[in-house]
Amino acid sequence: MDLHTRNAYLARLGLAAPPPPTLATLALLQARHNATFPFETLTTLLRDAVAIDLPSVQHKLLHQGRGGYCYELNGLFLALLQQLGFDARAIAARVVMGQTDDAPTPRTHMLVLVRIGAVDYSVDVGFGGNTPTGPLRLDNRFAQATPHARYRLDLHDADYLLQVDIDGEWRPLYRFDLQPQAAIDHVVGNWYVCTHPHSSFPGQLRAALAGPGWRRTLGGGAYTVHRSGQPSERRLLTDVDDVLAVLRDAFGITVPAHPRLREAIAAWLRGAA
Numbered sequence: 001m002d003l004h005t006r007n008a009y010l011a012r013l014g015l016a017a018p019p020p021p022t023l024a025t026l027a028l029l030q031a032r033h034n035a036t037f038p039f040e041t042l043t044t045l046l047r048d049a050v051a052i053d054l055p056s057v058q059h060k061l062l063h064q065g066r067g068g069y070c071y072e073l074n075g076l077f078l079a080l081l082q083q084l085g086f087d088a089r090a091i092a093a094r095v096v097m098g099q100t101d102d103a104p105t106p107r108t109h110m111l112v113l114v115r116i117g118a119v120d121y122s123v124d125v126g127f128g129g130n131t132p133t134g135p136l137r138l139d140n141r142f143a144q145a146t147p148h149a150r151y152r153l154d155l156h157d158a159d160y161l162l163q164v165d166i167d168g169e170w171r172p173l174y175r176f177d178l179q180p181q182a183a184i185d186h187v188v189g190n191w192y193v194c195t196h197p198h199s200s201f202p203g204q205l206r207a208a209l210a211g212p213g214w215r216r217t218l219g220g221g222a223y224t225v226h227r228s229g230q231p232s233e234r235r236l237l238t239d240v241d242d243v244l245a246v247l248r249d250a251f252g253i254t255v256p257a258h259p260r261l262r263e264a265i266a267a268w269l270r271g272a273a
Helices: 003-012 023-036 054-063 070-083 183-195 240-249 261-272
Strands: 087-095 107-116 119-123 150-156 159-166 169-176 207-211 214-219 222-227 233-236
Touching: 003 054, 003 070, 023 070, 023 107, 023 119, 023 207, 054 070, 070 087, 070 107, 070 183, 087 183, 107 169, 107 183, 214 240, 240 261
Parallel strands: none
Antiparallel strands: 087 107, 087 169, 107 119, 150 159, 159 169, 207 214, 214 222, 222 233
16 A cells, blocks of 8 residues: 555545554554445446455445445455554454354455554444454453443364344354465455355345444345434335435445446345335
């Protein structure tokens, strides 16, 4: 990431100058990133391949008004952290959210490991509606508060297991270890996510954004707004124009002018009905 791109990225996050590589900066960047760049899967809805090389991701998120999923969002965030002088690298996780058995899942989620002083933190800006919005200490086995939810990291068979507190119930999200990841590891994982017939992403539309006191999600044919201390508001999406309006107005996405987009959204709505 060059200095011009870094400065444009920081400007999108509301920062006029590069901040120091501290824990307070990390928490600020993570919170603002989650409120600025939406998790969204328009590319996989169209069953197109997702480009995760840094120039492509920078262009999509910083210049095309788009969001992305973990390999894009966390990939760009990692590049920014490294450019700012953080000791940061990528790690990979096995998603277990909603899993009903103990069968191993593939390493298809990218997140970031950051060391500040002698303390390691997991950092994630790309897990959709349950994305942590603050850094999580790896050496802490108790509940850790973030701006939107409480999370807990347990050790499970030498892996870290991330769980989120939803209405008083701890629900598992993903398992990870600290094995270093090469760029090719992300290429393989990303290719599985966006093309494999067993992946849950091709043909599906999801979006999420988390700002101060609220979290917005789109999935399963519905749009939901969660506000701190209030009941969630959920409504079914009625038609393609309704979906497009929500993507623009609620998530700030510049919807691409793709010839198959309306057809793909219509098919998604029929499948979610």
